[in-house]
Structures are given as C-alpha cells and as structure tokens.
Amino acid sequence: MSRHTEAIINLAHFRSNHALAKRYAGGARILVVIKANGYGHGAVPLARCLGDEADAFGVATLEEAVALRDAGIQRPIVLMEGMFEAAEMATVVAHRLELVVHCSEQLDMLLAVPLPVRLRVWLKLDTGMHRLGFTPVAFRHAYERLRASANVGEIHLMSHLACADEPGHPFVVEQLARFDEGVAGLAGPVSLANSAALVSLPQARRDWVRPGIMLYGASPFSGVHTIAAELRPVMTLCSRLIAVRDVATGEGVGYGQIWRAPRASRIGTVAIGYGDGYPRHARVGTPVLVNGKPATLVGRVSMDMITLDISTIPDARVGDTVVLWGEGLPAEVVASSADTITYDLFTGIGRRVDFRYRD
Numbered sequence: 001m002s003r004h005t006e007a008i009i010n011l012a013h014f015r016s017n018h019a020l021a022k023r024y025a026g027g028a029r030i031l032v033v034i035k036a037n038g039y040g041h042g043a044v045p046l047a048r049c050l051g052d053e054a055d056a057f058g059v060a061t062l063e064e065a066v067a068l069r070d071a072g073i074q075r076p077i078v079l080m081e082g083m084f085e086a087a088e089m090a091t092v093v094a095h096r097l098e099l100v101v102h103c104s105e106q107l108d109m110l111l112a113v114p115l116p117v118r119l120r121v122w123l124k125l126d127t128g129m130h131r132l133g134f135t136p137v138a139f140r141h142a143y144e145r146l147r148a149s150a151n152v153g154e155i156h157l158m159s160h161l162a163c164a165d166e167p168g169h170p171f172v173v174e175q176l177a178r179f180d181e182g183v184a185g186l187a188g189p190v191s192l193a194n195s196a197a198l199v200s201l202p203q204a205r206r207d208w209v210r211p212g213i214m215l216y217g218a219s220p221f222s223g224v225h226t227i228a229a230e231l232r233p234v235m236t237l238c239s240r241l242i243a244v245r246d247v248a249t250g251e252g253v254g255y256g257q258i259w260r261a262p263r264a265s266r267i268g269t270v271a272i273g274y275g276d277g278y279p280r281h282a283r284v285g286t287p288v289l290v291n292g293k294p295a296t297l298v299g300r301v302s303m304d305m306i307t308l309d310i311s312t313i314p315d316a317r318v319g320d321t322v323v324l325w326g327e328g329l330p331a332e333v334v335a336s337s338a339d340t341i342t343y344d345l346f347t348g349i350g351r352r353v354d355f356r357y358r359d
C-alpha cells in the first residue's frame with residue numbers, strides 16, 4: 001500500500017526460535033501457541049512455515065482453529081480454552097480438534113451426547129492462577145468421568161503458571177508442588193510450561209511445553225535475561241517519514257504541546273499512529289530507527305502519525321524508512337517505554353498495516 005506502513009514477518013526467524021525452543025524442551029513435545037492470529041503475526045503463514053516440524057498448535061477460539069484447517073494445516077490443534085458452548089461440538093469433531101476441559105460445564109457438554117470419535121482432552125488443574133481449571137478434588141472426579149467415557153481418548157493433564165516470567169518467584173515452586181500432588185497417580189502426558197518456564201525451569205518441562213512469545217522473538221521475562229540474545233525478532237514494524245521540518249527553541253510539537261523543543265530541532269513526521277497499533281502511551285524519548293539510525297519519539301502519539309526528534313540525522317528525508325520495533329530495535333524496549341508488554345504490542349497491530357512475509 002502507498003502509505004508503506006508495514007509489518008515485515010521473517011519466517012526464517014520464526015523457525016529459528018522454534019528450533020531454539022526445541023533445544024530447551026529436550027525431549028518434550030511443543031505445542032506451538034499461535035492464538036490471537038499468531039500473536040498478531042498471521043497464524044496461517046506461521047503454521048505453514050513450520051510444516052511437520054510442529055508437534056501441535058494452540059489457539060483460543062474455534063474460528064482460529066477452523067481457519068488453520070481451511071488453510072490445509074493437518075497437525076493437531078488444541079482449543080486452549082476449550083468449547084464456549086455445546087454448539088461447537090460438531091465443528092470440533094469435523095476438524096479433529098483437541099479440547100481443553102477446564103470446568104464442569106465443559107465436562108458436561110463433552111459427555112452429553114455420544115460422539116463418533118474419541119477426542120483428545122487436556123484436563124486443566126487450577127494450581128493457583130485462579131483463572132481456569134478444576135480444584136484438586138474436582139480434577140480427580142473429572143478425570144474419572146472422562147476416563148469412563150467413549151467420547152474421550154488420551155487425557156493430558158495441564159496447568160498454567162502465574163509468575164514464571166519472574167525467575168525465582170516462590171509461587172512458581174508452589175504451583176509445581178500443587179500440580180504434582182494434583183496429578184499424582186493419574187495416567188497421561190502432563191504440561192505446565194509457557195515460554196518463561198520452558199527457558200528458566202527445567203523441572204517444569206515435562207511431556208509437552210507450550211511456548212508462545214519466545215517463538216515471536218521476544219523475551220518472556222519481565223527483567224533482563226540472556227535468552228534475549230538467542231531469539232530473533234519475527235516482526236519488524238516500519239513506516240516512512242512523510243514530513244520533515246525545523247522548529248525553533250520553545251515550540252511545542254503535537255497535541256497538547258506536551259513536548260517543547262529545548263533547542264532548535266528537526267522534526268520528522270511518520271505515517272503510523274495508535275490507529276495502526278503503535279502504543280498511544282509510548283513516552284517521549286521512546287526509541288525509533290530512521291534509516292537505521294537512532295531517533296526518539298517526541299510529542300503525543302496521534303491516530304495516524306507520530307513525531308520524532310531527528311536533529312541528529314541531518315540527512316533524513318521524506319520517504320526514508322522508520323523502524324518502530326523489530327530488527328535493530330527490540331520490541332521489549334518499546335513495550336517498556338509504553339508501560340506495556342510485547343504481547344500487547346504484537347496483538348494490537350491494526351488492520352491498516354500491510355503484512356509482508358519473508359523467508
């Protein structure tokens with residue numbers, strides 16, 4: 001598109017991050033988490049580029065799963081929140097999907113009518129996140145009902161960690177202990193680890209790991225961690241300078257004049273704003289790259305535009321490429337400068353942004 005506001009998706013980097021996850025996983029299998037349209041990167045091209053390398057894919061909604069099947073993806077697909085209503089059952093069966101079962105309502109839906117196939121189920125234990133999952137007593141009861149049903153094939157046992165992004169957090173160990181107690185004596189593959197636990201907690205790896213964010217090249221940790229150097233950014237968000245001007249000392253730039261030029265400054269205007277998913281709360285001083293050179297955001301983020309101080313890049317011209325995050329500028333840095341996380345940046349990319357896939 002003529003505005004040149006683009007998300008360039010590097011599929012080779014996605015495969016490289018997947019290979020890294022595989023090395024950390026040891027023998028564990030990998031549920032490639034591509035919910036929310038592959039964390040905003042495009043689930044179908046990502047799923048396709050892994051081919052049979054992917055052990056399974058994880059999505060949040062039936063629509064996401066059907067889109068993958070319609071695109072010819074044959075690998076196992078897990079609905080990570082299970083079914084939202086019984087009417088979804090026919091599609092689950094038709095597309096050979098796997099179901100998380102996290103509550104008694106879902107259990108009843110699954111067992112209500114005889115099915116022509118045995119579905120693989122991921123039974124979820126609440127070990128302390130208190131979002132989804134059965135209490136330990138209800139978990140055993142649910143397991144027995146699933147075991148006794150001809151609708152159910154293999155039963156996976158899973159839980160989710162609340163604090164794995166803070167290595168050393170005492171609640172992680174507590175959740176592992178609750179999990180081991182909750183599943184003791186029950187047969188079936190077990191799964192606990194998101195990206196953060198996969199990288200930092202060998203004792204959480206078990207039979208299946210469920211990495212998401214690390215596959216997209218962003219660190220799963222809230223603080224600094226050496227994994228960042230091993231990951232490769234999959235998305236590079238870029239646009240172009242559409243105006244360049246000089247402003248005098250003391251002039252305000254943008255809505256509300258929240259920034260005033262402390263000295264004579266050159267201002268570059270870029271064709272991207274919160275209407276494209278650039279975070280509105282990005283602070284003055286948030287880094288960007290203009291022709292590969294560092295510059296900073298000044299003034300408020302507008303819907304369609306942002307303004308930069310490009311005083312240190314005298315040769316910058318209208319039409320020059322601006323990188324908002326990705327190659328050369330970690331999304332983690334931008335996220336923290338906007339008081340958010342990379343997950344939020346990636347999934348917030350707007351529909352006006354043109355996606356281009358590179359291999």
Ligand SMILES: *Cc1c(COP(=O)(O)O)cnc(C)c1O
Binds near residue numbers: 033080193196213
């Ligand atoms: C989203 C999700 C993951 C992946 O988490 P990351 O932090 O992106 O690695 C794993 N498990 C469950 C249940 C999830 O919802």
